[in-house]
Amino acid sequence: MHKTALFLLMTGAAFAQAPTNAHAENAKRIAGTQWLPAYNFFCVAPRANAATDPPIAPAKIFDNLYVIGDSGTVAYALTTRDGILLIDSLPANQTETVLLPGMKALGLDPAQVKLVIVTHGHGDHSGGSFYFQERFGAKVALTSQDWDMLRPTDGKGKAQANAPQRDVIAVEGTPLTLGEVSVTPVLTPGHTPGSLGLIFPVKDGGLTHVAGLFGGTLLLPARPDVPTIQTYLASIAHFKEAALRMKVDVELQNHPLMDAIEARLAALKDRKAGAPHPFVAGAENYGAFLDVMSECLRAQRTDLP
Numbered sequence: 184m185h186k187t188a189l190f191l192l193m194t195g196a197a198f199a200q201a202p203t204n205a206h207a208e209n210a211k212r213i214a215g216t217q218w219l220p221a222y223n224f225f226c227v228a229p230r231a232n233a234a235t236d237p238p239i240a241p242a243k244i245f246d247n248l249y250v251i252g253d254s255g256t257v258a259y260a261l262t263t264r265d266g267i268l269l270i271d272s273l274p275a276n277q278t279e280t281v282l283l284p285g286m287k288a289l290g291l292d293p294a295q296v297k298l299v300i301v302t303h304g305h306g307d308h309s310g311g312s313f314y315f316q317e318r319f320g321a322k323v324a325l326t327s328q329d330w331d332m333l334r335p336t337d338g339k340g341k342a343q344a345n346a347p348q349r350d351v352i353a354v355e356g357t358p359l360t361l362g363e364v365s366v367t368p369v370l371t372p373g374h375t376p377g378s379l380g381l382i383f384p385v386k387d388g389g390l391t392h393v394a395g396l397f398g399g400t401l402l403l404p405a406r407p408d409v410p411t412i413q414t415y416l417a418s419i420a421h422f423k424e425a426a427l428r429m430k431v432d433v434e435l436q437n438h439p440l441m442d443a444i445e446a447r448l449a450a451l452k453d454r455k456a457g458a459p460h461p462f463v464a465g466a467e468n469y470g471a472f473l474d475v476m477s478e479c480l481r482a483q484r485t486d487l488p
């Protein structure tokens with residue numbers, strides 16, 4: 184049996200076929216060819232990331248941006264004149280096996296990590312951050328809501344395994360800066376109460392592009408209750424507004440199950456001088472990616488008022 188089909192069977196996810204309603208049709212039309220992988224994931228076969236997701240070779244995507252992980256979950260390293268800024272940090276059990284070897288392969292010195300921005304308080308994004316905090320004194324940033332998940336304040340429950348010590352609080356619209364690079368956090372609750380979307384500049388030769396990373400993507404749409412889904416849909420709209428305002432033209436995910444990261448990395452490897460960059464989607468096109476996310480969710484959650 185196909186792995187996806189088996190997974191859907193095991194998890195009881197209900198969307199082995201695209202729902203046929205106006206929202207699904209809308210999603211397909213908006214997706215076109217550019218965002219077809221997103222349509223196929225969100226509308227047809229959403230699934231969680233899995234331990235069996237194939238590894239991707241550590242890669243340099245832009246002059247100042249690197250990716251490490253597997254096709255289900257990745258971390259990014261942004262290099263600055265004052266050190267390395269990590270975006271997410273993979274699960275704790277991959278620090279020694281994936282993250283550090285990946286950095287080494289890319290020529291990135293782990294001791295130069297000064298700041299880790301964790302997009303939300305789940306272990307597959309936060310797990311590695313403790314290592315950099317404890318060993319190299321790196322700062323770790325999360326929203327206060329998601330710090331409460333990782334490390335609840337006294338009397339409100341137990342800290343998660345491998346949780347970093349409470350540190351920087353990421354605030355909507357207040358840039359987190361290292362060296363010359365500023366990352367703008369956009370609050371996108373839904374997947375967790377304090378999930379973050381991030382917007383930051385990346386360099387390609389003499390050109391600066393603006394990357395958008397929606398860091399709290401809901402992979403299993405059947406699960407949350409209706410109010411949470413409504414919060415999440417509002418978050419997608421909020422991030423779209425920020426992305427349009429800040430002219431986001433590069434689409435990135437921390438769970439790159441729906442944006443053809445492997446094909447884009449392969450295209451990047453073969454890129455001829457002066458040819459378009461496969462990760463640059465165009466400022467006029469990024470919003471459509473988010474619209475596919477929300478239209479597919481509306482197509483599946485027919486219980487929404």
Ligand SMILES: [Zn+2]
Pocket residue numbers: 303305374
């Ligand atoms: Zn998560």
